Amino acid sequence: MGERSPALNYRKKNRFKAVKTTIQLAILVFIGIVLFQTLVNVEKYAEPDKSKWTNDKGFIALSYFGVSRSGTPKLIAKAQLNKQLKVLKEMGYVTISQQDILDYYEKGKKLPDKALFLAFEDGRNDSELFAQPLLEKYNFKATFLSYANKMGNGDGKFLQPGDMKKMMKNGYWELGSNGYRLTYINIFDSEGRFVGLKDENELRNKMKIDYYNHYLMDFLRDKDMIPSEDRPQMEKRITDDYVLMEQIYTDKLGFVPNTYMIMHANALGSDMNRLVTDVNDANIRRVFKMHFNREGDALNGKxxxxxxxxxxQPAPYWYTNHLLMKIKEDTGKEALFLTGEKKRAADWETARGAAEFIGNRIALTSEPSGTGMLVLKKSDDYRDVKVIADLAGNVVGRQTIYARYDRGKDSFVRISLDNNVLSVEQKKAGQPVEKLVVSILDDIDWKETDLALNKATIYTQAQTSKIDLTEESQYPVNIADTRKLDIVLQGTKLHVAIDGGSFEIARDIDASIDSGAVAIESAWNAQNKRDNIYDGVFDDLKISALKGNGKAGDVLYSNRLTGFQKLYNEAMRSFDATVDWMIETF
Structure with a gap:
């Protein structure tokens, strides 16, 4: 008897349909719950017990430019934001409200022992989407800042008034303002041509912009940098921006937010024209109750x-220890640095800075204006070694591998990458550092859209007559790159290969440098004037002892992923890249 056709087996088909329907229903229920929690905001903020607050030393303020799913050169990844908020919670930080700050300054009221004012700037809807669950998770309150001219303009990238009103109801959010608009004035391109006034979205190629200022920061000027408006006209133009801001917030929200964070920070009251400063300050005091005028220091005291x-403003590329190192520098208080995977960390001694071990990655954070260093334990028992690693930190900053490092003699052989320059150096005991090789590597490709304008300032006509090639000749501080290093040191013979042999060097080193451990180091580069801390990133690090015949022997350390773990990581990276592309595209 022949087999029955599957098409006639109605019971089997019905069972399949039932299973399929059940799965679909379960998925719909899950999506419904997620959407309900997202849109309705079921969780409510739990107010702290302020009767126990005793601190009169001040508070720290952190303000993020924006949040995205996986992170960009301008937006912090939600997972990284989660790490940072988690450790701040574990350290005992309690978020404070705008009213808490006003009461602290105006009424002398106390704050929590570790007080944190948290904010998200620029008004992006993804900031609210990804930050909201974390605020709920840690019971943190935050201020959401927007540009007034983005409200009701139909731009889907920015949160709209109805959403802002809704998000305030759960208690996790308060509102603030970055101003009316983000517009640049007195622009000169890199060829010295006068461009004038442009909105942010009109500056498609920021690489070609060398001089500019923000709309509220100066007189409007002509190509000779002579004011094209008199004082009353300047005062009216600037005041009109604040009036328009007031009108929009009042019309769309029913009130004007209490908190203001001006663009561009650190200009008001410093190098800004005094007359321009005065009209801004008068309007700010008339419209707002507080103003975060400066950026760069976390601590605000009496x-x-x-x-x-x-x-x-924590940069998206900051590892959690970077933020903690900055807070430690500003407050003078010890920080709870993250270690990550303790088993991997146990192989190393932390000489300076702080290190986080994350799978196949070591993120080594330097001390402020200094270095971070890890020394591999027991590696000084081996003179001859082979070191393979991917150096994956930001281009502007120094990442170093010491093939031999003798702390007792203060002698070493080290290979460094700093601002896309490869250096090989040796130091004999009691002698200065000697450079053996200094070589600029192949240019690094990066997207012009990743460049953030941060040079807004007052300048003269003489300055604009000179071509300023700052961005053209230097890499932006927020750009990362990966270089593969293969280092072999045997006796006095050193061989270094970059990126699989695309660049190779061979040098003899001094015979007196005949012992030492393997170490890695990170160091800040003075080009980054806004941040004196640096995160060196060492991926897929493998350190092996060499046999007499030059072949690899015992593995002294390896954080390389293998087997299923490696396949899983690669699959997740591909998945994340696909999802991020879909979010950006659609």
């Missing part, structure tokens, strides 16, 4: 003015 507060 000595600060409520209209001259400061915040730190």
């Amino acid at each position: 000595e600060h003015d409520v209209y001259d507060l400061s915040r730190v």
Whole structure:
């Protein structure tokens, strides 16, 4: 008897349909729950017990430019934001409200022992989407800042008034303002041509912009940098921006937010024209109740003015220890640095800085204006070694591998990457450092859209007559790159290969440098004037002892992923890249 056709087996088909329907229903229920929690905001903020607050030393302020799913050169990844908020919670930080700050300065009320003012700037809807679950998770309150001219303009990238009103109801959010608009004035391109005034979205190629200022920061000027408006016209133009801001917020929200963070930070009251400063300050005090005028220092104490507060804007490329190192520098308080995978960390001694071990990665954070260093334990028992690693930190900053490092003699052989320059150096005991090789590597490709304008300042006509090639000759501080290093040191013979042999060097080293451990180091580069801390990134690091015949012997350390773990990581990276592309595209 022949087999029955599957098409006639209605019971089997019905069972399949039932299973399929059940799975579809379960997926719909799950999506419904997620959407309900996202749109309705079921969780409510739990107010802290302020009767126990005793701190009168001040608070720290952190303000993020934006949040994305996996991170970009301008937006922090939600997973990295989660790490940072988690460790701040574990360290005992409690978020404070705008009213808490006003009460601290105006009424002398106390703050929590570790007080944190948290904010998200630029008004992006993905900031609210990805930050909201984390605020709920850690019971943190934050201020969401927007540009007034983005409200009701139909731009889907920015949160709209109805959404802002809704997000305030759960208690996790307050509102603030970055101003009316993000517009640049008195622009000169890199060829010295006068461009004039442009909105942010009109500056498609920021690489070609060398001089500019923000709309509220100066007189409008002509190509000779002579004011094209008199004082009353300047004052009216600037005041009109604040009036328009007030009108939009009042019309769209029913009120004007209390908190202001001006663009561009650190200009008001410093190098800005005094007349321009005065009209801005008068309007700010008329419209707002507090102003974060400065950026770069986290701590605000009693000595600060409520209209001259400061915040730190953590860059998207900062590892958590980078943020903690900055907070430690500003507050003078010890930090709870992350170690990551303790088993991998146990092989190393931390000489300076802080290190986080993450799978096949070591993120080594330097000390402020200094270095970070790890020394491999027991590696000084081996004179001859082979070191393979991917150096994956930001281009602007120094990442170093010491093939031999003798702390007792203060002698070493080291190979460094700093601003896309390869250096090979040796140091004999009691002698200065000697450079053996200095070589500029092949140019690194990066996207012009990754460049953030940060040079807004007052300048003269004489300056604009000179071609400023800052961005054209230097890499932006937020650009990362990966270089593969293969280092072999045997006796006095050193061989270094870059990126699989595309660049190779062979040098003899001094015979007196005949012992030492293997170490890695990170160091800040002075080109980054806004941040004196650097994260060196060492991926797929493998350190092996060499036999007498030059072949690899015992593996002294390896954080390379193998087998299923490697396949899983590669699959997740591909998945994340696909999802990010879909989010950006659609």
